[in-house]
Amino acid sequence: MHWLKDTYNWLERRIQLEGPVKDAILHPVPKNTASWWYVFGSAAFTLLLLQVVTGILLAIVYVPSGAEAWSSLQILNHQLPLGWFLRAMHGWGSNFMVAVVLIHMAQVFFFGAYKFPRELTWILGVFMLLMTLGMAFTGQVLRFDQDSYWGLGIGASIASRVPLIGAPLVHIMLGGPIIAGATLTRFFALHVFVIPGMLLAFTGLHVWMVLKLGVNEWPMPGRPVNRKTYIKEYHDLAHNDGIPFVPGAFWKDLVFSGAILAAVAVCAAVFGPYGPTGQPDPTIIQTVPKPDFFFLWLYSVLSYLPANLETPFLLIAPVLGIAVLLALPFYAGEGEKSWHRRPVAVMVLALVAVSWGTLTHLATFTPWSPVMNAWSGATVPAKFVHNLSPTERQGAVVFQSKQCRNCHALGGEGGQRGPALDTVATRLTEDQLIRQVVQGGGNMPAYGTSLSPPEVTALVRFLTTLHPVGQPGATDASRADAETNSPPVKAQAH
Amino acid sequence: MNLRFFSATGFSALALAASLSFISGCDQAPGASRAEVVERPDQITDFKTLYTQNCAGCHGNDGRNGAALALSNPVYQAWVDDATLQRIISQGEPPTQMPAFAQSSGGMLTDAQVDALVKGMRTAWPANGAFNGLTPPASQPSGQSDAAQGQKTYQTACAQCHSKPNQQVTDPTYLALVNNRTLRTLIVTGRPDLGHPDWRGVVNGQVQPGYPLNDQQVGDIIAYLNSLRSDTPGQPYSPHSQQ
Amino acid sequence: MTDPHNTPEPNTPDLVQEDQKITKDDPRVVSRRWMLMGFGALLNGVVGLAVAVPVVRYLLGPVKRKGAYNSWISLGSLEQFPAGETRLATYENPFNRPWDGETAKTACWVRHTGANKFQVFAINCAHLGCPVRWFPQSSLFMCPCHGGAYYADGSRASGPPERGLFEYAYKVVNSELHIDAGQMPTLSNPASPGQQAGNNNLPVINNSPKGCGSCTG
Numbered sequence: 001m002h003w004l005k006d007t008y009n010w011l012e013r014r015i016q017l018e019g020p021v022k023d024a025i026l027h028p029v030p031k032n033t034a035s036w037w038y039v040f041g042s043a044a045f046t047l048l049l050l051q052v053v054t055g056i057l058l059a060i061v062y063v064p065s066g067a068e069a070w071s072s073l074q075i076l077n078h079q080l081p082l083g084w085f086l087r088a089m090h091g092w093g094s095n096f097m098v099a100v101v102l103i104h105m106a107q108v109f110f111f112g113a114y115k116f117p118r119e120l121t122w123i124l125g126v127f128m129l130l131m132t133l134g135m136a137f138t139g140q141v142l143r144f145d146q147d148s149y150w151g152l153g154i155g156a157s158i159a160s161r162v163p164l165i166g167a168p169l170v171h172i173m174l175g176g177p178i179i180a181g182a183t184l185t186r187f188f189a190l191h192v193f194v195i196p197g198m199l200l201a202f203t204g205l206h207v208w209m210v211l212k213l214g215v216n217e218w219p220m221p222g223r224p225v226n227r228k229t230y231i232k233e234y235h236d237l238a239h240n241d242g243i244p245f246v247p248g249a250f251w252k253d254l255v256f257s258g259a260i261l262a263a264v265a266v267c268a269a270v271f272g273p274y275g276p277t278g279q280p281d282p283t284i285i286q287t288v289p290k291p292d293f294f295f296l297w298l299y300s301v302l303s304y305l306p307a308n309l310e311t312p313f314l315l316i317a318p319v320l321g322i323a324v325l326l327a328l329p330f331y332a333g334e335g336e337k338s339w340h341r342r343p344v345a346v347m348v349l350a351l352v353a354v355s356w357g358t359l360t361h362l363a364t365f366t367p368w369s370p371v372m373n374a375w376s377g378a379t380v381p382a383k384f385v386h387n388l389s390p391t392e393r394q395g396a397v398v399f400q401s402k403q404c405r406n407c408h409a410l411g412g413e414g415g416q417r418g419p420a421l422d423t424v425a426t427r428l429t430e431d432q433l434i435r436q437v438v439q440g441g442g443n444m445p446a447y448g449t450s451l452s453p454p455e456v457t458a459l460v461r462f463l464t465t466l467h468p469v470g471q472p473g474a475t476d477a478s479r480a481d482a483e484t485n486s487p488p489v490k491a492q493a494h
Numbered sequence: 495m496n497l498r499f500f501s502a503t504g505f506s507a508l509a510l511a512a513s514l515s516f517i518s519g520c521d522q523a524p525g526a527s528r529a530e531v532v533e534r535p536d537q538i539t540d541f542k543t544l545y546t547q548n549c550a551g552c553h554g555n556d557g558r559n560g561a562a563l564a565l566s567n568p569v570y571q572a573w574v575d576d577a578t579l580q581r582i583i584s585q586g587e588p589p590t591q592m593p594a595f596a597q598s599s600g601g602m603l604t605d606a607q608v609d610a611l612v613k614g615m616r617t618a619w620p621a622n623g624a625f626n627g628l629t630p631p632a633s634q635p636s637g638q639s640d641a642a643q644g645q646k647t648y649q650t651a652c653a654q655c656h657s658k659p660n661q662q663v664t665d666p667t668y669l670a671l672v673n674n675r676t677l678r679t680l681i682v683t684g685r686p687d688l689g690h691p692d693w694r695g696v697v698n699g700q701v702q703p704g705y706p707l708n709d710q711q712v713g714d715i716i717a718y719l720n721s722l723r724s725d726t727p728g729q730p731y732s733p734h735s736q737q
Numbered sequence: 738m739t740d741p742h743n744t745p746e747p748n749t750p751d752l753v754q755e756d757q758k759i760t761k762d763d764p765r766v767v768s769r770r771w772m773l774m775g776f777g778a779l780l781n782g783v784v785g786l787a788v789a790v791p792v793v794r795y796l797l798g799p800v801k802r803k804g805a806y807n808s809w810i811s812l813g814s815l816e817q818f819p820a821g822e823t824r825l826a827t828y829e830n831p832f833n834r835p836w837d838g839e840t841a842k843t844a845c846w847v848r849h850t851g852a853n854k855f856q857v858f859a860i861n862c863a864h865l866g867c868p869v870r871w872f873p874q875s876s877l878f879m880c881p882c883h884g885g886a887y888y889a890d891g892s893r894a895s896g897p898p899e900r901g902l903f904e905y906a907y908k909v910v911n912s913e914l915h916i917d918a919g920q921m922p923t924l925s926n927p928a929s930p931g932q933q934a935g936n937n938n939l940p941v942i943n944n945s946p947k948g949c950g951s952c953t954g
Contacts, residue, residue: 067838153866160923177806177920272525281839307899382559396561401591445894450876454670454728
């Protein structure tokens with residue numbers, strides 16, 4: 001084994017990295033940072049490397065051409081041995097990476113690790129989050145399927161709302177007047193060169209600063225950060241009650257990274273690659289575009305914004321959000337780190353997490369969208385068909401053929417844009433139903449011009465049958481009154 | 495050194511399992527089959543898919559218990575010819591609610607897909623022997639029909655059920671939403687899923703009085719129902735209440 | 738920093754120690770060198786700027802003056818569009834690249850209101866550009882993304898859109914329907930910007946691949 005040592009020495013005399021590396025890995029860190037809570041940063045780094053490797057492997061085959069990108073993915077999926085697996089690894093790796101980066105960020109926020117002297121580390125981290133999301137979006141574009149095509153359309157439509165420069169901005173983003181080959185190539189350059197290059201550089205700097213400034217100590221209530229004394233306090237903590245970073249804390253990073261990689265591989269093997277969905281042919285209009293998982297929340301937000309708030313919100317909210325994140329370490333650079341003493345921070349984190357979860361959940365079943373095929377594909381439940389009069393049954397046909405079902409569910413099937421109508425007769429009287437159908441209102445279009453009187457009548461007759469067996473439908477009390485007590489009314493009229 | 499031992503054996507086991515699974519053909523992993531090829535919507539010719547997306551809403555799953563005609567009714571399948579099915583799917587059946595599905599009529603289906611629907615129905619719902627050797631009334635009206643005669647036939651053959659308040663077919667609103675072909679199809683082929691007999695009039699194993707109906711009688715009943723049509727069908731209040 | 742090498746190779750200078758042996762120069766020499774380095778930096782700055790300007794121009798290449806992407810595009814014979822109906826039509830976008838593939842195609846909805854009067858709607862929802870679908874039975878355009886709906890004349894019926902569907906200018910030439918199109922319509926890029934300036938001298942391009950997309954076969 002003597003030759004091994006000789007070779008090492010020969011190399012080391014020329015490279016001379018042993019000293020700095022030893023410094024870096026053996027530097028003392030506070031003992032309680034060797035925690036499973038501190039593994040997400042390194043896991044994100046591991047996932048970044050995975051994305052680089054799988055990305056390069058995919059780039060060997062992928063063709064960034066508007067005409068051929070989609071087919072090259074089909075070849076990856078179906079003809080190259082394990083091509084599907086690499087696509088799945090890259091796709092799931094991307095999902096895991098966004099998730100781990102978000103968790104890492106939440107943990108850093110929760111532990112007050114962005115405070116002095118790690119402000120710049122946090123700021124770099126904010127930009128790295130944006131780049132990670134940028135990678136996720138541009139990666140979805142490279143899939144160049146229908147979701148990607150119309151996702152670009154959504155992006156262009158948002159860009160067009162920028163005042164003054166909206167129009168040229170759209171053309172710069174698309175690389176021309178329409179979504180086409182030129183759009184794909186520029187997103188390819190962003191996804192493969194620009195953003196990863198910046199992300200790797202930022203990652204290097206981020207890690208460098210973690211090494212130089214030390215891993216954030218475990219936050220203890222009653223030990224606030226003070227700019228004047230913190231450096232010395234941290235130094236004492238690390239040296240008096242510290243352990244070398246490697247292996248004391250590092251082994252947990254290694255194990256977790258390995259576990260994350262294994263999880264990516266299992267997900268890839270079990271759930272397979274993402275798409276591509278249908279080919280990016282804009283003349284195929286039987287499509288329901290949807291963004292990837294980590295943009296679903298945005299999809300929900302865009303559906304719920306009132307029309308007059310949409311442009312201001314789209315343009316101001318992201319800027320404001322990023323500004324708040326960047327300003328955070330300056331606004332709250334000192335003080336308590338422990339969550340026990342930071343109730344506002346804990347509540348903000350909880351609010352963001354719950355909102356994000358809710359919006360994402362909503363986007364999985366898009367209650368705001370008409371279900372385009374429901375009118376012809378979602379069957380009228382048999383219990384609503386039997387025991388109907390012929391007119392009412394024709395009303396059920398009208399209900400289907402006039403696409404009411406696209407927005408209104410029956411028996412749990414159909415759109416959820418409007419209310420489900422299983423028990424509508426208990427809520428609306430016949431007259432109210434007629435008015436609602438004919439005039440619309442409450443975000444329902446008016447159908448007065450597209451339904452003939454017999455169609456309206458049959459439809460409403462059908463709707464009046466939609467009530468539970470033991471519960472009668474709503475009736476207009478004054479109408480019944482008018483019928484039974486008509487003589488006095490008539491007398492007054494005369 | 496327990497830890498080292500465990501990690502060493504653990505990792506070798508993991509690595510072994512991983513390489514074994516790859517050698518044994520990872521292309522068999524469940525994920526591989528999830529990478530489906532999405533067909534262009536105009537290339538789909540699978541009957542089940544086409545029927546589920548385009549027809550099931552009104553005609554019901556498996557062609558029965560729907561709001562509109564039961565397509566799986568063997569009598570209907572035996573009675574209707576390919577050309578008629580093709581034409582109705584392609585161009586719709588105004589003024590009923592049956593929409594036009596062919597692209598040439600503003601729908602979403604290609605001619606090949608319409609063909610696939612017709613052929614698929616014939617395969618999925620065979621009609622063999624549905625007539626039991628009897629000859630049903632023709633699908634096209636022939637000769638003169640007589641509304642007055644039709645009313646008499648209606649009273650014998652139809653009124654027993656259709657005079658019930660929940661079974662009214664003489665309602666002008668109903669009549670405005672169906673045409674003669676709908677009426678003829680219903681009278682001749684029935685709605686077995688809803689208990690409506692076909693032209694042979696068999697209900698609960700018993701032939702009802704006045705049945706089976708012949709071609710003339712069917713035409714007469716339709717003429718009678720046509721005489722009940724209103725100029726202002728479906729108006730919410732009857733002319734009497736408007737004074 | 739500790740020297741890790743117990744036995745340095747013979748005849749190899751220790752570079753680290755050599756580095757530290759550099760002595761301070763005469764201050765005047767240093768100031769001249771600093772000045773020369775300043776020159777070098779300035780030169781790089783000037784050249785860099787000179788090179789960067791073309792790069793900016795290159796990156797702004799897709800930006801053209803309003804309406805420059807548009808031309809009159811034939812959607813084919815009028816017979817494809819029955820009076821009183823709304824049909825899907827497709828055309829090849831005039832500004833395209835050989836590698837665009839099927840993305841060069843564009844779809845639009847043509848409503849024939851009668852007597853050679855038309856309305857040609859962009860396929861893109863006025864909200865965020867998703868493809869709207871026409872439902873003749875309920876006379877509505879519905880958008881699959883965020884639930885926008887429009888009436889037959891393109892006006893907003895419900896949902897998040899803040900305006901009606903984008904409409905292309907059209908003209909009838911030799912019983913063919915021509916539309917003024919070429920760019921994806923968005924809130925700041927109108928479907929037919931030339932019409933606002935009264936520019937009717939656009940080039941005419943006849944490249945509808947199949948004409949009416951709903952009339953094949």
